[in-house]
Amino acid sequence: MPQSAFYTGGMKFCISLLFLFTATACAAPPASNYFWKTVYLSDHYLAVIAEVPFEPRSIGSYSVRLYHVGNPEFPYDDFRNGVIAARDGSLESITLHDTNQDNVKEIAVHIRSAGTGNFLSVDRYEIRNGRIEKFTP
Numbered sequence: 001m002p003q004s005a006f007y008t009g010g011m012k013f014c015i016s017l018l019f020l021f022t023a024t025a026c027a028a029p030p031a032s033n034y035f036w037k038t039v040y041l042s043d044h045y046l047a048v049i050a051e052v053p054f055e056p057r058s059i060g061s062y063s064v065r066l067y068h069v070g071n072p073e074f075p076y077d078d079f080r081n082g083v084i085a086a087r088d089g090s091l092e093s094i095t096l097h098d099t100n101q102d103n104v105k106e107i108a109v110h111i112r113s114a115g116t117g118n119f120l121s122v123d124r125y126e127i128r129n130g131r132i133e134k135f136t137p
Helices: 003-026
Strands: 036-040 045-051 060-068 079-087 090-097 106-112 120-128 131-134
Touching: 036 090, 045 090, 045 106, 060 106, 060 131, 079 131
Parallel strands: none
Antiparallel strands: 036 045, 045 060, 060 079, 090 106, 106 120, 120 131
16 A cells, blocks of 8 residues: 555544544533523513533523514524523522513522522513513512
């Protein structure tokens, strides 16, 4: 076998390995340990609340994304807006309340701090003018 043929084949093999390792290293970790939940706020709105898979569970950020549901078969087709919020802890649960009696539920995101304190905090979100916004009294 001529040396140039071996070099070309070896180079192709090295490039293939490099591609494989790069694709594996760039893949997101499994999201099974990270919190995400879809909740219906009304017949016309749903929200997706999610931690980011590559951040530590004990601190980082989370997102609240709002979708308008025009067709129930495709509920994620009409993204309206979203909010990225800091978190000191991990998302524990979501509760929904219609506190202002407008038939659209508000979101309460429960965040449990890490460490010995194990404190619970709550961030609240509501829809204003077709947009999801953090509740500020």
